[in-house]
Amino acid sequence: MTTPKGAATRLRIVEAAAAEIRERGTIATTLDDVCRRSGTGKSQLFHYFPQGREQLLLAVTEFEAERVFQDQEPYLHELDSRTAWEAWRDAIVETCRDQGPHCPLGVLIADVGRYSPAAQAVTTQLIRRWQAAVRAGIEATRAAGGIGPDLDADRTAAAVITAIQGGVSVLLSTGSATHLEVALDLCLDHLFAANARPVG
Amino acid sequence: MTTPKGAATRLRIVEAAAAEIRERGTIATTLDDVCRRSGTGKSQLFHYFPQGREQLLLAVTEFEAERVFQDQEPYLHELDSRTAWEAWRDAIVETCRDQGPHCPLGVLIADVGRYSPAAQAVTTQLIRRWQAAVRAGIEATRAAGGIGPDLDADRTAAAVITAIQGGVSVLLSTGSATHLEVALDLCLDHLFAANARPVG
DNA sequence: CGCTAACTGTACTCTTCGGTACATTTTTCC
DNA sequence: GGAAAAATGTACCGAAGAGTACAGTTAGCG
Numbered sequence: 079m080t081t082p083k084g085a086a087t088r089l090r091i092v093e094a095a096a097a098e099i100r101e102r103g104t105i106a107t108t109l110d111d112v113c114r115r116s117g118t119g120k121s122q123l124f125h126y127f128p129q130g131r132e133q134l135l136l137a138v139t140e141f142e143a144e145r146v147f148q149d150q151e152p153y154l155h156e157l158d159s160r161t162a163w164e165a166w167r168d169a170i171v172e173t174c175r176d177q178g179p180h181c182p183l184g185v186l187i188a189d190v191g192r193y194s195p196a197a198q199a200v201t202t203q204l205i206r207r208w209q210a211a212v213r214a215g216i217e218a219t220r221a222a223g224g225i226g227p228d229l230d231a232d233r234t235a236a237a238v239i240t241a242i243q244g245g246v247s248v249l250l251s252t253g254s255a256t257h258l259e260v261a262l263d264l265c266l267d268h269l270f271a272a273n274a275r276p277v278g
Numbered sequence: 279m280t281t282p283k284g285a286a287t288r289l290r291i292v293e294a295a296a297a298e299i300r301e302r303g304t305i306a307t308t309l310d311d312v313c314r315r316s317g318t319g320k321s322q323l324f325h326y327f328p329q330g331r332e333q334l335l336l337a338v339t340e341f342e343a344e345r346v347f348q349d350q351e352p353y354l355h356e357l358d359s360r361t362a363w364e365a366w367r368d369a370i371v372e373t374c375r376d377q378g379p380h381c382p383l384g385v386l387i388a389d390v391g392r393y394s395p396a397a398q399a400v401t402t403q404l405i406r407r408w409q410a411a412v413r414a415g416i417e418a419t420r421a422a423g424g425i426g427p428d429l430d431a432d433r434t435a436a437a438v439i440t441a442i443q444g445g446v447s448v449l450l451s452t453g454s455a456t457h458l459e460v461a462l463d464l465c466l467d468h469l470f471a472a473n474a475r476p477v478g
Numbered sequence: 479c480g481c482t483a484a485c486t487g488t489a490c491t492c493t494t495c496g497g498t499a500c501a502t503t504t505t506t507c508c
Numbered sequence: 509g510g511a512a513a514a515a516t517g518t519a520c521c522g523a524a525g526a527g528t529a530c531a532g533t534t535a536g537c538g
Binding site for chain 4: 479480481482483484485486487488489490491492493494495496497498499500501502503504505506507508
Binding site: 243 | 389392398436437442443444448461
């Protein structure tokens with residue numbers, strides 16, 4: 079039904095759209111821009127995305143969500159000590175700081191991910207997966223003896239995710255990553271507090 | 279230069295635009311929509327906003343930012359005990375939950391506030407003012423003896439703001455306010471932790 | 479009253495951009 | 509090698525929506 083050549087073209091279109099959106103935002107990105115950047119024409123775009131723009135945006139959302147999660151995975155699997163958690167935090171903060179307003183995660187949650195209910199579902203799913211991975215990290219750290227038994231893993235994982243989202247949100251507004259850093263710091267402190275107890 | 283009648287019309291336009299944007303988002307809101315809802319015509323819109331759409335969006339951003347801050351102020355001034363902080367948290371969570379995706383704060387930081395550098399500056403300013411008020415609340419609570427001397431007021435205030443932003447961000451994606459609640463809870467716990475110490 | 483400036487209604491222009499039609503080329507596969 | 513399907517190029521359409529022109533009306537003010 080679709081040849082390797084076709085698949086490559088489709089991918090080129092998605093990547094071009096993602097790049098364009100990262101650089102200039104979703105509203106400012108037109109189909110003609112995407113075609114120009116990917117070296118294709120409208121006919122091909124509509125060949126691979128019969129539902130047009132909306133379908134393309136959804137594909138971009140999925141593409142970026144996957145990328146964000148893949149970037150995280152290596153760190154998430156190693157969360158078992160305070161050192162590991164801090165390395166993870168540093169990685170996130172640094173990446174976001176470097177990429178600034180073109181940070182894929184930020185673009186995802188604040189821009190592309192809002193243009194349709196379907197896209198929103200993708201970002202919601204990303205949040206869910208990410209939070210589950212963080213939760214697993216908390217359990218692993220507890221198993222390794224780094225965290226007391228009283229800490230509520232679910233709620234803390236939720237707080238960590240919220241800190242990231244908030245930090246990125248502020249980053250997009252102000253251009254500064256300090257909020258992200260501070261909020262994550264506070265979460266880590268809570269994780270490893272001597273008197274850890276259920277939140278709330 | 280502008281009569282009371284004119285000022286009233288201008289205000290009607292801004293309010294109509296704000297409502298329209300809250301309900302359907304910035305991209306979906308057209309100038310014709312705004313005219314229809316405000317019972318005016320294009321000539322009036324361009325009379326009061328010669329720079330057109332962009333200028334109107336900026337006015338809406340300022341309008342909503344002011345509203346958000348005004349809603350907060352009564353609570354912010356009374357922050358001096360854990361009870362007061364919890365009342366504040368409950369107020370925020372409840373308001374956001376009720377308004378859901380039409381929450382002015384959410385719309386502000388995730389939608390209108392992104393459409394121009396000028397609008398971005400307005401939201402940045404809101405964040406700054408808000409954080410300063412939270413910081414003042416921390417100091418007041420400390421003065422009342424509710425918080426130890428070691429807690430870093432600046433960084434904690436930043437973390438609180440980040441928690442709100444993140445919570446609202448998740449709310450817009452998932453429709454659930456639990457992340458907001460959990461993140462704020464964690465911040466309050468940190469604020470009133472017996473062994474409060476500098477973050478980081 | 480009457481002049482001026484602010485205010486408002488109607489009708490139009492002009493561009494942008496998503497989407498389509500259709501002809502043409504390339505690939506696949508028997 | 510040749511038919512069928514996939515892939516691509518070019519030219520176009522139509523709607524939407526921001527912004528304008530201009531005429532007409534209302535309100536302030538001496």
